[in-house]
Amino acid sequence: MRLFKERRYISMISSERDGEEVTLMGWISSIRDHGNIMFVMLVDRDDEIQITVKRDNPLFTRFKELKEHSSIGVKGIVKSSKNAPRGIEIIPTLLEVFSISKMIPPFSIYSKSIPNMDLRLDIRAIDLRRNTLRSIFKIRYGILKAIREFLDKNNFIEVNTPKMISSATEGGAALFPIFYFNREAFLAQSPQLYKEQLTMAFDSVFEIAPIFRAEPSRTNRHLAEAISVDVEKAFIDYTDAMELLEDLIIYSIEYIKKYNIKELEILNIKFDVTKPFPRYTYTELIDRLKEYGAKIEWGEDFSTENLKLLGEMMNGYYFITDWPTKIKPFYAKPKSDAKISETFDLMHNELEISSGSSRINVKEEIIERMKSQGLNPNSFDYHLRVFDYGMPPHAGFGLGLERFLMTICKLDNIRDATFYPRDIERLTP
């Protein structure tokens, strides 16, 4: 059976094809055996169809031997049927069993949520057959397409920067060391310095690629390996970058509202997002938190408790701007009052999903900032030297794709926003 050339996708089969012979391929999500009649649900890339096998069908005994999850090819006649899902069924005339399943998954494929994450992750490929997860990852792809389309329309060029680097971007915290031939290197926790350099030649650049952070804590919002959407543009400042990010978020939501209707329905997601997103300065929020009796002093980063409290005050996306310079990375540009910086975080309730800033484009200033953060400028020699050739003013942001997806799909655990999560305890599959 060399069926591929005749293969049709299930989504193409409707009652208009009544009487036609079609070839379908996929896996079996359920088998209901009523003795004289069997209903076998076949799933492919984006849809599901009922195969109806009666006792008088020559294939009846072969279908009897099948098990859920088996991979099969079926040739059959399309038949309108009031009782079948979507009003159609397939009466099979040919069956090819590609791969029979030998195990039963320890969870139901129809469950919307299964609390035991590790049980699922141990056979993630099977877990991903659940409709809920497949919908999440189709929306994820929709978001990726939206982001790329938006940035392309805004004349950005896609770049790729090295993931194996010689020194830390944002201080030494949370780096994975690599053995690079005969010396030590690290996995990049951000493409920050590279994307900044690339504005010199390309003006507007973006990269969508893995970043690596050796997060020692196991939380529901951190991954050791995540996808970062990094955007950087010459001749803009952080207020422009915020507008760009806001437009990108809105564009993505409009895109999936248009192209992922079915998945949004399955996940029961509705949106009520408009721009501009509220903007609060760091200082304003510190004052408000203090009014609520929160423990925090100006100059400190928000604790998990502070963020929870903020999350309760807010509704959806909002910016926190003008952070204290000393708690932001060395490349963030201070304002004329040097204690405060041209920086922002994009939040969704209690979750930070993006950080950005105007960047320093003057060598002496960035060296100064490195030193005040305890970094050795010599280890950034390869970065600093390009400042001697006319570094333009620039700004940008990094958006955590998985966290953005969490806010879209209302996910509690970031692990369901990535295919094969990595954390301190998990390196497999």
Place this chain on the structure above:
Amino acid sequence: MRLFKERRYISMISSERDGEEVTLMGWISSIRDHGNIMFVMLVDRDDEIQITVKRDNPLFTRFKELKEHSSIGVKGIVKSSKNAPRGIEIIPTLLEVFSISKMIPPFSIYSKSIPNMDLRLDIRAIDLRRNTLRSIFKIRYGILKAIREFLDKNNFIEVNTPKMISSATEGGAALFPIFYFNREAFLAQSPQLYKEQLTMAFDSVFEIAPIFRAEPSRTNRHLAEAISVDVEKAFIDYTDAMELLEDLIIYSIEYIKKYNIKELEILNIKFDVTKPFPRYTYTELIDRLKEYGAKIEWGEDFSTENLKLLGEMMNGYYFITDWPTKIKPFYAKPKSDAKISETFDLMHNELEISSGSSRINVKEEIIERMKSQGLNPNSFDYHLRVFDYGMPPHAGFGLGLERFLMTICKLDNIRDATFYPRDIERLTP
């Protein structure tokens, strides 16, 4: 000067705007000072324009202080001019110097090729300002867009798989070890096993992401970190995968012929590519090589010398199919004559740019092949267990993006097909 909102890109300025006032931003590629008149070439994202400053211009002395590569903003009047490039010049009325350059690059920005690669790589961000390189990377982006558009039209879904893994995909060769929290891990040399698993839930998947290979030799066609275009599809075999790859190559070339006209002109590139690409079996080519007196026996991989000889025989893209099973990875499916496998390489003259195959989808068979290649099936437990749940037949390929770009842009050195190359000697910038 808060110029961004009024900024226009140089490519938008034509003689139709004669007399208009515009705001432009970019860097200076050349200054010709004739005493009483200066010609300053300003470059932005995709074009270049002449700024003409006469002695009676109040900005004359300030322009005199400028140096090549400096980052500036200019407000000025558009003026038609027969003698200026593109028939237009800008008469400046306002100048903002964002960043003055302090160094002169050790190579000319106008050179088409500069043999000393290390000299260039040490200040890569400046090197990338060369028109030749900017054109290559715009074509690279064109190819990426083409590939994504092609795969999307063919109903593939984009995935991302982990780059930090617990065991080698294709044997232990050439892996970078990582210190993963308190244990050893490796950087993925391919998303192979993950993309295969993902066909179970998503049918047709692709990933465009970095791969890592600790290549001990420094050649002009190997990188320690490269971008791989990985494609995998359920219910097809290697002949279908070859057609898919062929279509993807043709689609990409047609795309850049349509959208990268200017860059192709700058690089003086013409195409003469039609499908189908010639297909030769491994065995045929061994015989032909032997006719030419080459040193090779059936069962051996082609040496660099063999490939050079093949390159001389061929003209452009061609497939080498049906390789000996034992020199291909364990997941490649053997034919009924088990010595030979359902495998292919896509070549361009002497350069391999892609490898693909039908994959084994039966657990016992893949364990058998692992053992015969000296691999321990236990270390693949997390992969093998999903075979128990109905693994569909599938096939796919990995395409080296940089190598593909080399064949498009006629590059001799793979380092010019990537922004910041990594090899045994180079970890910076």
